[in-house]
């Protein structure tokens with residue numbers, strides 16, 4: 001979990017996309033990158049200077065030396081840190097990836113496979129199985145993308161490089177403390193390039209604060225194939241963030257004609273019956289049951305979907321404060337429990353295209369010989385490459401940008 005910054009992960013080796021990045025192409029092969037250290041005198045000097053700072057914070061010299069025995073400077077980490085794309089996906093694109101049919105199907109399979117474990121976790125921490133599974137699905141695609149970058153190397157590289165150096169040095173000290181506690185060996189402590197670790201991608205400080213030993217073997221093991229400790233740790237985190245069993249994160253609602261959108265936003269809270277009196281209804285037309293004080297949010301404006309959100313929405317924000325992330329977790333959990341897709345339509349994008357337009361564009365590009373690797377309506381690197389290829393062959397200006405004109409030309 002990233003405590004301080006907006007990160008959208010969606011199963012691509014998680015904090016791979018820290019800051020404000022959107023998800024990587026979801027169909028990218030599940031091959032995790034291999035990063036190899038290279039000699040770097042400046043890095044070595046930094047490690048030597050860091051050693052007394054670490055020991056002053058209670059890290060034993062033997063722990064430090066064992067941790068750094070196999071560590072080194074990872075240029076690949078710096079490359080990833082510099083190449084982060086600073087943009088935010090629309091909720092529509094975000095949900096298309098977060099709750100893709102594949103992620104929903106895999107999550108339902110995971111719920112079956114780990115049903116007894118998740119039930120035991122629910123009994124202890126009061127967090128429903130589908131919610132824990134949704135976090136797992138978003139953070140590491142149910143454990144298939146946990147990250148294989150050695151954490152001491154990645155965090156020390158980022159601490160040395162300077163950009164957000166203080167933050168990563170703090171995480172590095174926490175990582176050394178984890179090693180000192182004996183929960184994991186330096187060789188097995190791997191994660192994303194930015195140091196998010198294990199099935200649910202805890203950064204080291206979150207691990208120290210919230211991880212639990214659910215299996216009872218004396219180690220809080222979020223790294224190995226068995227996800228039990230990681231899933232219980234996620235439930236513990238949500239529980240301590242105020243999760244209330246049985247309360248929805250939110251429900252999709254219908255707003256009455258002429259609804260004053262000044263009433264929307266997380267700052268305005270009313271009882272569901274008060275909202276009902278104002279004409280706000282569940283999608284089946286009934287008043288929303290009273291789950292406690294609620295706000296109404298319209299993430300894409302009045303022409304997109306609306307949600308009535310409850311205290312559990314805020315609990316998920318403690319995990320990650322980005323609104324799209326919270327809705328993504330919440331909606332995926334609903335889908336895993338058998339709920340329907342979002343029923344409202346989404347407004348056209350900045351190019352005036354609806355998701356149906358974008359899906360048609362992808363299908364037609366693929367049929368024309370420029371494979372977009374699927375047609376989910378999310379314009380990512382594969383679709384942009386296909387557009388560029390088509391534009392090049394057709395003698396058009398090569399922009400890689402979707403448009404209604406391009407779609408018309410392909411028809």
Ligand SMILES: [Ca+2]
Nearest residue numbers: 213215217219
């Ligand atoms: Ca354990």
